[in-house]
Amino acid sequence: ETGVTQTPRHLVMGMTNKKSLKCEQHLGHNAMYWYKQSAKKPLELMFVYSLEERVENNSVPSRFSPECPNSSHLFLHLHTLQPEDSALYLCASSQGGHGETQYFGPGTRLLVL
Amino acid sequence: DQQVKQNSPSLSVQEGRISILNCDYTNSMFDYFLWYKKYPAEGPTFLISISSIKDKNEDGRFTVFLNKSAKHLSLHIVPSQPGDSAVYFCAASAVDSGNTGKLIFGQGTTLQVKP
Numbered sequence: 001e002t003g004v005t006q007t008p009r010h011l012v013m014g015m016t017n018k019k020s021l022k023c024e025q026h027l028g029h030n031a032m033y034w035y036k037q038s039a040k041k042p043l044e045l046m047f048v049y050s051l052e053e054r055v056e057n058n059s060v061p062s063r064f065s066p067e068c069p070n071s072s073h074l075f076l077h078l079h080t081l082q083p084e085d086s087a088l089y090l091c092a093s094s095q096g097g098h099g100e101t102q103y104f105g106p107g108t109r110l111l112v113l
Numbered sequence: 114d115q116q117v118k119q120n121s122p123s124l125s126v127q128e129g130r131i132s133i134l135n136c137d138y139t140n141s142m143f144d145y146f147l148w149y150k151k152y153p154a155e156g157p158t159f160l161i162s163i164s165s166i167k168d169k170n171e172d173g174r175f176t177v178f179l180n181k182s183a184k185h186l187s188l189h190i191v192p193s194q195p196g197d198s199a200v201y202f203c204a205a206s207a208v209d210s211g212n213t214g215k216l217i218f219g220q221g222t223t224l225q226v227k228p
Contacts, residue, residue, distance in 0.1 A: 004156070031214055042115070043157075043202065043218040056213045090156050098210050099145045099164070104156035 003027065004105035006091050012111045013081065021076040021108045023091030029103075031096035032074040034066060037088040037107075049074060050096045081112045116140045117205050119219035127227055132190040134222050136203030139184065143205040147216070148177060148188045151200045160201075161188070193226045200224075 004025045013019050025032060034046040048056035049068040063085075065077040074091055088109050092102040118137045126132045134148075144165035149157035163170040163177045163186070170177050176189045190197055203219040 006156075031212075033214075040220070042117070042220045043204075045215060045217075048213045048215065050212045050214075055211075056215060092156075094214050097212050097214050098206055098208060100214050101147065101159050101162060102214065102216060103159060104149075106154070106156045109154075 004091060004093055004103055006089075006105035006108050008108060009106065010109045010111075012113065013078070014113050015081060015083070017081075018077070018079040020078065021089055021091075021110075023074040023076075023105055025072055025074075025091075025093035025103075025105075027093055027103060029093040029095055030071055031094045031100075032068060032071070033092040033094075033102060034074065034076050035090040035092065035104075037090060039087075043090065046076075078110075081110075083112050086110055086112045114139075115220075116143075117203055117217045117219040119201075119203055119222045121222050122220070123223040123225070125225045125227065126193050128195055129192045132188075132193045132197065132224055132226065134188040134190075134201050134203075134224065136186045136188075136219055137184060138186075138205050140205070140207060140217075141184070142207040142209055143217075144208045145206040146177070146179060146186050147204045147206075148175075149202045149204060150197075151202060151221070157202055190224075193224075195226050195228050198224055198226050 047066045067075040091105040094100040094102040147162040148160040151157045204216040
């Protein structure tokens with residue numbers, strides 16, 4: 001497996017469910033990112049982890065909870081989501097720091113009913 | 114306030130001709146710019162980047178031009194091919210983004226290359 005992988009690729013959940021999105025990078029990078037892409041809107045940065053430490057939390061509601069157990073894995077735990085949270089959730093990784101290219105996974109398409 | 118803007122939501126060109134995608138930014142602290150391409154059901158794929166110390170960077174059929182005084186950059190694809198049909202995102206990084214490597218993205222431009 002190479003690059004950045006994400007599972008599941010598609011997820012349908014009710015507002016009372018708890019689910020987790022998983023991201024894994026095989027690039028030896030030090031930083032990992034969660035983005036949200038809603039229809040007709042730019043990619044919105046949610047969280048940044050550098051060397052497993054959260055360095056950015058972009059005013060994301062607490063119903064989204066990230067976890068970075070090591071530099072290769074990143075999770076996004078979801079609970080009591082709202083229908084407006086339906087979107088494409090993208091994970092990315094980079095060497096970390098300014099001027100480094102980010103490489104994206106294929107995304108998880110989330111639908112909240 | 115959107116710091117990176119792609120004002121054309123879509124662009125249609127004929128195969129073999131030039132495609133020009135435009136991007137404007139407002140933050141004078143941006144000094145590193147990237148273009149990504151995205152196919153449906155896939156994540157964005159890195160295409161090409163440019164640092165503010167340059168005004169042009171070329172990679173095969175793709176060239177990015179940066180006009181710092183106008184806070185404008187453009188991506189030229191020549192010759193355009195049907196496989197280039199995708200959504201193109203412009204992104205920027207600020208010199209004061211520290212160890213986050215934070216990128217700010219535009220809304221994207223959908224390019225259609227007709228055979």
